[in-house]
Amino acid sequence: xxxxxxxxxxxxxxxxMMLGGCGSSGASNSSGDNIITAYNSEPQNSLIPGNTxxxxxxxxGQLLFSNLVAFNSKGEAExxxxxxxxxxxxxxxxxxxxxxxxxxxxxxAVTAESFTKAWSYVANAKNAQKCSSFFSSxxxxxxxxxxxxxxxxxxxxxxxxxxxxxxxxxxxxxxxVFPIKVGYLAFAPLPESFYKDTKxxxxxxxxxxxxxxxxxxxxxxxxxxxxxxxxxxxxxxxNGVTFKIYTSPDSxxxxxxxxxxxxxxTVPSSNTKTFQSDPDVEAYNKAGSLIQTFTIPADLEHWKxxxxxxxxxxxxxxxAINREQIVSKVLNGIGTxxxxxxxxxIPGYSKDLKGSDNLKYNASKAKELWAKANxxxxxxxxxxxxxxxxxxxxxxxxxxxxxxxxxxxxxxxxNAMPTFQEFRxxxxxxxxxxxxxxxxxxxxxxxxxxxxQLYDTDAxxxxxxxxxxxxxxxxxxxxxxxAAATSDDKAIEYYHQAEEILLQQLPAIPLYYSNADGVAxxxxxNFAMDWQNQPIYEQMSK
Amino acid sequence: MGxxxxxxxxxxxxxxxxxxxxxxxxxxxxxxDPVKAMFGDKPVNEAVAAQIRAEYNLDKPFIxxxxxxxxxxxxxxxxxxxxxxxxxxxxxxxxxxTLKLALMAFCFEAIFGCVFGAIAGLKKGKWYDxxxxxxxxxxxxxxxFVTGFVGQYFLGVKAHIxxxxxxxxPGFFDLLMPAMVLGSVSMAYIIRLARSEISSNISQDYxxxxxxKGMSNTAxxxxxxxxxxxxxxxxxxxQDLGALMGGAMITEQIFNIHGIGYLTYQSILxxxxxxxxxxxxxxxxxxxxCNLLVDMLYAxxxxxxxxx
Numbered sequence: 001x002x003x004x005x006x007x008x009x010x011x012x013x014x015x016x017m018m019l020g021g022c023g024s025s026g027a028s029n030s031s032g033d034n035i036i037t038a039y040n041s042e043p044q045n046s047l048i049p050g051n052t053x054x055x056x057x058x059x060x061g062q063l064l065f066s067n068l069v070a071f072n073s074k075g076e077a078e079x080x081x082x083x084x085x086x087x088x089x090x091x092x093x094x095x096x097x098x099x100x101x102x103x104x105x106x107x108x109a110v111t112a113e114s115f116t117k118a119w120s121y122v123a124n125a126k127n128a129q130k131c132s133s134f135f136s137s138x139x140x141x142x143x144x145x146x147x148x149x150x151x152x153x154x155x156x157x158x159x160x161x162x163x164x165x166x167x168x169x170x171x172x173x174x175x176x177v178f179p180i181k182v183g184y185l186a187f188a189p190l191p192e193s194f195y196k197d198t199k200x201x202x203x204x205x206x207x208x209x210x211x212x213x214x215x216x217x218x219x220x221x222x223x224x225x226x227x228x229x230x231x232x233x234x235x236x237x238x239n240g241v242t243f244k245i246y247t248s249p250d251s252x253x254x255x256x257x258x259x260x261x262x263x264x265x266t267v268p269s270s271n272t273k274t275f276q277s278d279p280d281v282e283a284y285n286k287a288g289s290l291i292q293t294f295t296i297p298a299d300l301e302h303w304k305x306x307x308x309x310x311x312x313x314x315x316x317x318x319x320a321i322n323r324e325q326i327v328s329k330v331l332n333g334i335g336t337x338x339x340x341x342x343x344x345x346i347p348g349y350s351k352d353l354k355g356s357d358n359l360k361y362n363a364s365k366a367k368e369l370w371a372k373a374n375x376x377x378x379x380x381x382x383x384x385x386x387x388x389x390x391x392x393x394x395x396x397x398x399x400x401x402x403x404x405x406x407x408x409x410x411x412x413x414x415n416a417m418p419t420f421q422e423f424r425x426x427x428x429x430x431x432x433x434x435x436x437x438x439x440x441x442x443x444x445x446x447x448x449x450x451x452x453q454l455y456d457t458d459a460x461x462x463x464x465x466x467x468x469x470x471x472x473x474x475x476x477x478x479x480x481x482x483a484a485a486t487s488d489d490k491a492i493e494y495y496h497q498a499e500e501i502l503l504q505q506l507p508a509i510p511l512y513y514s515n516a517d518g519v520a521x522x523x524x525x526n527f528a529m530d531w532q533n534q535p536i537y538e539q540m541s542k
Numbered sequence: 543m544g545x546x547x548x549x550x551x552x553x554x555x556x557x558x559x560x561x562x563x564x565x566x567x568x569x570x571x572x573x574x575d576p577v578k579a580m581f582g583d584k585p586v587n588e589a590v591a592a593q594i595r596a597e598y599n600l601d602k603p604f605i606x607x608x609x610x611x612x613x614x615x616x617x618x619x620x621x622x623x624x625x626x627x628x629x630x631x632x633x634x635x636x637x638x639x640t641l642k643l644a645l646m647a648f649c650f651e652a653i654f655g656c657v658f659g660a661i662a663g664l665k666k667g668k669w670y671d672x673x674x675x676x677x678x679x680x681x682x683x684x685x686x687f688v689t690g691f692v693g694q695y696f697l698g699v700k701a702h703i704x705x706x707x708x709x710x711x712p713g714f715f716d717l718l719m720p721a722m723v724l725g726s727v728s729m730a731y732i733i734r735l736a737r738s739e740i741s742s743n744i745s746q747d748y749x750x751x752x753x754x755k756g757m758s759n760t761a762x763x764x765x766x767x768x769x770x771x772x773x774x775x776x777x778x779x780x781q782d783l784g785a786l787m788g789g790a791m792i793t794e795q796i797f798n799i800h801g802i803g804y805l806t807y808q809s810i811l812x813x814x815x816x817x818x819x820x821x822x823x824x825x826x827x828x829x830x831x832c833n834l835l836v837d838m839l840y841a842x843x844x845x846x847x848x849x850x
């Protein structure tokens with residue numbers, strides 16, 4: 001009997017040793033090959049540009065595909081595959097000419113059809129692409145939304161191919177930012193091979209960008225190498241980028257410290273206090289494009305945007321928040337106090353718009369305005385602030401509520417919802433009767449992407465991201481005028497006018513811009529981040 | 543014995559079925575719409591959302607969804623993840639990694655736990671007994687993530703003794719530190735369990751009788767004291783293998799190990815019922831089988847126990 005027991009124990013141990021013993025570490029990081037290793041999470045979708053709407057896949061897609069335009073480090077659009085993008089007099093039709101010589105990595109040429117067919121594919125609801133609503137401004141989009149009666153191959157009637165290198169785009173309304181929008185990943189061209197087997201393409205996409213995909217080993221790594229046929233304006237300083245998939249940013253940070261990983265585009269919350277003084281890493285921390293706000297529904301009793309009482313209350317609330325303190329004490333300096341509704345890296349940004357004082361901490365003015373509002377209609381001030389607790393927002397909202405309660409002497413409270421999913425569900429069902437967290441990461445660097453998507457009447461009532469259902473005829477008018485403007489300067493003027501109304505009425509209350517922050521290993525050259533809070537992978541080398 | 547085994551194996555069927563139903567219901571009851579969450583803060587195209595719902599049967603009532611899952615599962619088709627990967631692929635990638643980690647942690651805690659427990663129990667009151675007791679108390683009171691981060695920073699980043707993270711395809715050496723971290727708390731429990739068992743058995747009547755019969759000290763210690771003290775330890779170890787596999791999540795996050803714990807956590811966040819249910823069912827099977835093995839081992843350790 002004893003022998004049996006011993007044998008059993010021995011057997012289990014032997015099995016363990018056997019399983020444990022096979023294979024050994026291969027995590028070397030030699031600097032000779034000039035391959036940049038980068039942090040990533042597993043893409044949540046297959047790597048089809050029109051179906052990629054989160055950063056895990058977005059980072060990879062942006063290196064694999066080149067669009068009509070590309071954005072430089074200042075966030076300005078420059079022609080990439082496009083030779084020219086010419087609007088008609090009221091910005092409802094664009095004629096797009098392509099440059100010669102662009103090729104996909106399978107050797108086929110990039111033609112006008114590479115764009116028109118790809119855009120129609122994404123717009124066509126039958127194909128269930130998550131970015132399809134980006135094409136809603138193109139004529140014929142509405143006809144492609146009844147999935148049951150479609151085959152998936154129907155084309156957008158607003159896209160017409162003139163010749164191999166020319167096509168025209170008809171829009172259903174004037175849109176002066178269309179030439180910027182086409183820089184978004186979903187507008188990427190696709191080769192013919194895509195339509196033969198979309199599933200296989202999603203696993204191993206073929207693009208025309210600075211890099212080509214060598215392999216995608218799920219949950220492990222995505223290996224990209226330099227595309228020798230790349231014709232664009234980006235200078236590529238390395239031989240490839242290998243995205244390593246991590247289970248948490250904390251483990252990736254430790255690898256950067258140890259020199260096993262070259263770059264990561266985020267800093268785990270446990271390191272925000274120390275990463276800038278950490279001798280083992282190179283830190284980057286500058287204002288980014290992501291704006292953090294909270295929204296109070298526009299028609300909430302006592303807070304109505306179109307009444308004097310509501311505006312006074314919103315201004316009082318905004319002035320009662322000590323943003324400087326929250327950014328320095330709670331965020332450890334990885335944010336920048338908000339002064340408008342867009343972001344500092346967006347062309348046209350201004351920190352001195354009329355009404356930006358409403359975003360500055362001013363306790364006595366806040367009390368005064370609150371009292372004025374109470375004189376119009378008495379209100380107990382029991383406002384709740386809802387947010388998702390899985391994104392680290394809890395300490396921020398507790399600080400806001402403390403600041404507000406101390407200044408105004410009211411009893412606001414926090415309402416933490418466990419997951420992002422549950423929270424977004426409540427937001428989109430309009431079931432939150434109080435303030436709720438909102439944040440916006442732009443898809444392309446234009447004030448339009450913030451203001452129209454978040455505050456225009458067209459985007460309200462579930463048709464877009466105007467979650468507070470704010471509606472103001474003047475804001476709509478200025479945004480429409482900006483969309484039809486013939487010059488960028490003129491458009492920016494209209495955006496400023498729209499923003500000044502927003503600063504007065506505060507449909508959402510801006511808090512801070514999340515910084516673009518990240519770390520690179522020692523010895524990595526040219527580490528910088530772009531308007532999307534992403535490292536500029538192309539220019540890095542070691 | 544054979545009959546008993548058969549009965550135990552047949553009992554697994556209702557256990558597994560019950561688990562799938564319960565877990566499926568729990569995931570279904572999670573608040574929030576997984577399809578809407580796929581669009582993040584961006585506008586949801588309802589036509590697209592409806593198609594995704596239809597693809598994953600999310601438009602059907604709960605019981606229909608569950609039965610469809612069960613029907614496919616019987617033909618070993620566990621469905622696809624929201625990313626379009628077959629669930630079975632995801633699991634077969636993650637499971638061996640966690641199994642390897644858990645078995646290493648298991649061996650670590652079993653070997654070191656028993657050895658130190660035996661030393662402490664047999665030599666009660668000596669200085670090394672005190673040291674072992676204090677160290678085990680420390681390990682029990684410090685949470686795994688503290689041991690993990692501290693070990694990672696000092697032994698990995700600073701001293702370069704162990705790899706900082708395990709990464710993809712981890713080998714024995716990559717998993718050594720994570721396994722020790724994962725097994726450390728259980729090891730401390732085993733030390734204390736073994737120590738108290740041994741020290742109480744050593745003063746039992748049958749031990750005195752054995753000595754009186756003239757048996758050598760070694761024979762008494764191994765054949766009587768240690769063997770009798772092993773029963774609670776084996777019970778604990780048997781439970782623990784399952785717990786190590788299911789509870790490796792924190793260790794997996796710290797050391798970048800793409801295992802079952804991380805996979806489950808991610809799929810719960812995304813509301814992927816197929817994946818969660820498949821993984822939990824697998825873990826249930828591990829638990830049930832471990833329990834059965836423990837029961838079999840009892841018979842080997844204690845001749846009085848018989849199965850029929």
